[in-house]
Amino acid sequence: MNTYERDALAMDAYSNAVTAAAELVGPAVVRIDIERDMGSRYGRYAPPPGAGIGSGFIFSSDGQILTNAHVVEKAKRIFVTLADGRKFPAGLVGIDAEVDVSVLRIGADHLPVAELGRQPLRVGQLVIAVGNPYGLNWTVTAGVVSALGRSLDVPGSKKMVNLIQTDTSINPGNSGGPLTDSAGRVVGITTAMLPMAQGLGFSIPLDTIKAVLARFAQKRQAPLTGVSLGVGGMRVPLDEHVRRTLRLAQQSGMEIVEIRPRSPAEQAELKRLDIIIAADGEAVTEPQDLQRLVRRHSTGDKTIITFLRGGRQRKVTVVL
Template identity: 45%
Template sequence: MAYDIAEWPDEPLDPYSAQVAHAFETVGPAVVHIGAVQANGRAGTGSGVIFAPDGYLITNSHVVAGAVQLTASLTDGRRFAARLVGDDPATDLAVLRLDAAGLPHAEFGRSSRLRVGQLVVAIGNPLGFQATVTAGIVSALGRTLRSPSGRLIESVIQTDAPLNPGNSGGALVDGRGRVVGVNTAMIGQAQGLCFAIGGDTAVDVTARLMRDGRVRRARLGLSGQTTPLDPRLARRLRRPEGSAVTVSEATVGGPAALAGLLAGDVILEFAGETIFSVDDLHRLLTADIAEAPIAMLVMRRASLETLTVVPGVDD
């Protein structure tokens, strides 16, 4: 029996499909295809996300590294020359500017509020196929990933939303249509192991690149990760969010080690501000505080201690 498609009822989408469709319809027009030509004539491609109507967009640093010519193509067919405003290989992020106004643009959400198991949608241009959408869940939070510069990027989002070459620099979007991450890498030999730079980190780095063209940071000389606190402990400490930063390693001779910080210590406050995540530390480690004494409240086993650290400068 043949069916006339025109007679099919316009059925509402199920809740899962509705969120994916909403995310794509909201952010898709702001995701661009980036073409990057190197000095030797080799061409590469990637994705980017317009975040301001006057032509500012964010992408991965490795997408534009070494390029002498950059272009951005919108889903509506328009194509613009792009200018590099600044890049930060340490977080694998870069900001470009298009000479245009009134462009579709996306809004960022808080990656620190993501939960494992939450729906996320990846939008980009894998293998040159423009405006491709894939969906999955947040598989893990607080991952670390080594950037092209060799520095570890903290608070990376792991997702099983499939990515392919060309997705780099594209948007990771929540069900409400907010960009919560910038897709950056996948593990090709595995299935469903894909990573995105957290939206909180992206917003902070973007502001600095737009202001200075680069990111200069103070350095503590430690590695750590965002970890949950026991709910009873969080209440006792009167913390509105139940997480902090646990130190994995303090580099010998570095500022943190010289201040007495040890592996296993939990950083609760830094420079008078409450620390909930590694992103919070990154945000505070600006060049302005380098070589100045800073108070840091840590929990060591069951006791609270205040240490004084003098951050170095990470050039």
């Protein structure tokens, strides 16, 4: 075999590895669009006016998505577009700005999932990034791990540590997307690039991601303190036909995306994807409305929650 044939085989192997990895993780990669409050410390990097585009990936088939904290920080509204073109409003499950990781959730089930890796990375290892740079949907780039354990000073933020440095092309809009190995398993979240240094990209390693997920899970499972319904949710528009049929004046409600175990909401048999439209007869159009109304009560009080399930209006009495 001559040198040309060996080079061709090596190139074919490289191409096949990148193609296979991209095909595995691609269906789980999402585009994230936001409407942002204009006071964000990351505002200088966000597309004007007050909007942003980033990436993320589904890691749980019940609609949970990993992305960067800076992608969704101070977002007024978050929208997620799947690889198949479906678009959903998203709720914020948890955010850790110190390590730039956040978790979102959308109202969908049985979704394609990106598998989290298990093996430690090595310098020189092939890695693939999938994301939406400059709003160009589902773009694939490849490179190698250049270094591990890097630190990076981010303007307006704390110093980021223990990062993966790669020569994989990372551009605005890639943030929050997966960095995978040649088997398509996620080994990091792309987080930053140096604008004046071509060929340098940084990603959050898997150990950091798993630690954040564990903290979020522990927080959700901790006993409730104070008066709370025990739900997390997001503002969603109400179906126009449902509004007319039920003669509702409001245009939005709060869709439940999280129900804490053993919470008042779980005991009252509220379910994920129920849309709360009122508490004690007062309209609920977003999570803040529900929090305000529930906090009027004391532990042991009862509150009447009005909600939509399957297009039908229901009521339930919840003991707080």
